[in-house]
Amino acid sequence: MQRKTISVIGARACGPKVAKLAQAVGRMVAELDCILVCGGLAGVMQEACRGAKEAGGLTIGLLPGNEKSDANPFVDIALPTTIGFSRNVIVAASAHIVIALPGSYGTESEICYALVYGRPVINLGGWKVKGMIKAKGVEDARRIVKKLIKK
Amino acid sequence: MQRKTISVIGARACGPKVAKLAQAVGRMVAELDCILVCGGLAGVMQEACRGAKEAGGLTIGLLPGNEKSDANPFVDIALPTTIGFSRNVIVAASAHIVIALPGSYGTESEICYALVYGRPVINLGGWKVKGMIKAKGVEDARRIVKKLIKK
Amino acid sequence: MQRKTISVIGARACGPKVAKLAQAVGRMVAELDCILVCGGLAGVMQEACRGAKEAGGLTIGLLPGNEKSDANPFVDIALPTTIGFSRNVIVAASAHIVIALPGSYGTESEICYALVYGRPVINLGGWKVKGMIKAKGVEDARRIVKKLIKK
Amino acid sequence: MQRKTISVIGARACGPKVAKLAQAVGRMVAELDCILVCGGLAGVMQEACRGAKEAGGLTIGLLPGNEKSDANPFVDIALPTTIGFSRNVIVAASAHIVIALPGSYGTESEICYALVYGRPVINLGGWKVKGMIKAKGVEDARRIVKKLIKK
Numbered sequence: 001m002q003r004k005t006i007s008v009i010g011a012r013a014c015g016p017k018v019a020k021l022a023q024a025v026g027r028m029v030a031e032l033d034c035i036l037v038c039g040g041l042a043g044v045m046q047e048a049c050r051g052a053k054e055a056g057g058l059t060i061g062l063l064p065g066n067e068k069s070d071a072n073p074f075v076d077i078a079l080p081t082t083i084g085f086s087r088n089v090i091v092a093a094s095a096h097i098v099i100a101l102p103g104s105y106g107t108e109s110e111i112c113y114a115l116v117y118g119r120p121v122i123n124l125g126g127w128k129v130k131g132m133i134k135a136k137g138v139e140d141a142r143r144i145v146k147k148l149i150k151k
Numbered sequence: 152m153q154r155k156t157i158s159v160i161g162a163r164a165c166g167p168k169v170a171k172l173a174q175a176v177g178r179m180v181a182e183l184d185c186i187l188v189c190g191g192l193a194g195v196m197q198e199a200c201r202g203a204k205e206a207g208g209l210t211i212g213l214l215p216g217n218e219k220s221d222a223n224p225f226v227d228i229a230l231p232t233t234i235g236f237s238r239n240v241i242v243a244a245s246a247h248i249v250i251a252l253p254g255s256y257g258t259e260s261e262i263c264y265a266l267v268y269g270r271p272v273i274n275l276g277g278w279k280v281k282g283m284i285k286a287k288g289v290e291d292a293r294r295i296v297k298k299l300i301k302k
Numbered sequence: 303m304q305r306k307t308i309s310v311i312g313a314r315a316c317g318p319k320v321a322k323l324a325q326a327v328g329r330m331v332a333e334l335d336c337i338l339v340c341g342g343l344a345g346v347m348q349e350a351c352r353g354a355k356e357a358g359g360l361t362i363g364l365l366p367g368n369e370k371s372d373a374n375p376f377v378d379i380a381l382p383t384t385i386g387f388s389r390n391v392i393v394a395a396s397a398h399i400v401i402a403l404p405g406s407y408g409t410e411s412e413i414c415y416a417l418v419y420g421r422p423v424i425n426l427g428g429w430k431v432k433g434m435i436k437a438k439g440v441e442d443a444r445r446i447v448k449k450l451i452k453k
Numbered sequence: 454m455q456r457k458t459i460s461v462i463g464a465r466a467c468g469p470k471v472a473k474l475a476q477a478v479g480r481m482v483a484e485l486d487c488i489l490v491c492g493g494l495a496g497v498m499q500e501a502c503r504g505a506k507e508a509g510g511l512t513i514g515l516l517p518g519n520e521k522s523d524a525n526p527f528v529d530i531a532l533p534t535t536i537g538f539s540r541n542v543i544v545a546a547s548a549h550i551v552i553a554l555p556g557s558y559g560t561e562s563e564i565c566y567a568l569v570y571g572r573p574v575i576n577l578g579g580w581k582v583k584g585m586i587k588a589k590g591v592e593d594a595r596r597i598v599k600k601l602i603k604k
Contacts, residue, residue: 079396094381230547245532
């Protein structure tokens with residue numbers, strides 16, 4: 001039976017507050033026995049992977065370039081895509097559920113693609129894009145994820 | 152010497168008001184001797200191509216699928232990309248300038264990618280994405296395009 | 303520490319002889335504690351995944367379309383890429399080592415991309431493409447993989 | 454009515470003999486009133502574009518990177534795709550007909566993709582891939598192209 005995957009998206013650089021949030025989201029993903037998918041680089045991606053590893057989870061990094069060594073140290077399975085930031089489409093589409101933390105244009109492109117391809121997107125980043133599912137915090141996001149993965 | 156290209160982006164379906172706007176934008180692109188690039192399908196894409204052809208311009212459609220016949224009837228050069236809506240990245244990056252009309256998630260993904268890849272994006276669609284260049288109408292957009300292509 | 307990944311590539315349909323070979327290759331990948339990556343569909347991909355699962359391994363399917371349900375039943379982690387057969391590039395580049403079984407144009411495109419992006423490609427399919435590493439059978443391939451993953 | 458497009462593919466570096474062949478192919482494409490599509494870089498791509506421009510044709514370069522300035526000087530319309538050598542898929546699929554000159558793995562990936570996506574591929578490069586249409590020289594290729602574009 002297929003494993004459930006959750007993509008965690010957000011900025012390549014983040015301050016301590018967002019880092020803490022990303023770690024908590026990563027832990028939650030692992031605790032729910034889901035696989036964490038991300039873009040494999042630094043910032044939100046790295047902190048989410050760190051959290052997932054702390055909770056014994058498995059992490060996948062879909063890298064823009066050609067080198068496995070581009071991945072952050074908490075990525076278990078580094079998948080170099082070679083297609084540049086077009087890999088954002090795959091980060092979005094390859095998950096059952098997307099969780100969006102604060103980020104910039106790249107993150108927003110992932111949100112848009114998730115919605116184009118019909119993936120539920122949980123909003124933990126103050127995003128204004130219509131069609132997302134607003135969560136008040138990590139525990140609220142956990143509740144939403146639990147409901148969605150039961151389907 | 153390379154020809155200047157302008158990508159016109161917007162919804163796959165549009166009412167008469169947006170259609171008229173798209174046609175005027177397409178005419179403007181052709182009048183400035185630029186090549187119109189778009190996603191090749193219906194709605195804003197078709198109306199922009201129609202306008203460009205009325206003004207004697209050349210139009211390129213970057214199609215998501217594998218069939219040249221998917222293109223709207225005003226596309227001169229149909230380029231099937233076969234990569235689905237990932238082709239939005241190429242619509243964004245393949246132009247010197249992007250002009251954004253009203254649209255949905257697909258259009259927004261193109262705006263984000265244009266900004267990721269450093270293309271100026273003229274806002275004719277009431278978009279709230281930061282970093283775009285607001286134009287009051289087609290004549291204002293023409294003035295902005297003229298300045299940008301001189302560089 | 304990153305897990306080692308091996309992509310197994312080959313035709314979407316195969317007879318009993320190639321199926322048996324693919325199963326043996328899949329088992330070998332799992333026995334060497336590597337993760338099996340493939341295109342996620344039927345034929346060689348399915349039989350390799352079946353073999354890997356028999357040996358307790360983990361399998362990833364990089365699907366061309368948008369639906370996780372397109373994956374064969376032995377895929378643990380289904381990653382819909384939405385980019386059509388362009389996903390072949392990612393099947394090739396996302397692995398430390400590629401093992402090529404008999405196949406057609408799609409498989410050959412993966413061999414070429416693996417070589418473009420500098421991945422070693424083990425030839426178990428009678429391929430004539432230059433630059434591949436010929437293996438006489440599964441045990442010979444196992445020996446080659448062991449050497450390559452030590453590096 | 455859509456313009457006919459022909460993709461000319463081959464190595465990024467070439468000697469004088471292949472350069473001359475590429476120029477002749479480029480001229481032929483333009484003389485048949487077709488648009489020349491290529492990967493936009495040096496070698497066979499540049500010489501084919503040079504030939505097409507000598508004969509008054511129009512040339513399109515689908516570039517792997519993000520910079521229009523990567524194009525060879527005979528490209529009229531530079532389209533940066535940003536997706537790396539995955540753009541080979543688009544070079545193959547965006548044409549009515551593909552003409553293959555001598556090349557390496559990248560060219561072979563394009564031949565394979567053209568065949569995957571059902572484009573006729575004319576063999577002017579001594580390729581051994583099954584399913585191609587062998588031409589004895591440029592005049593033979595011209596005859597084949599003429600027949601194919603009538604359909």
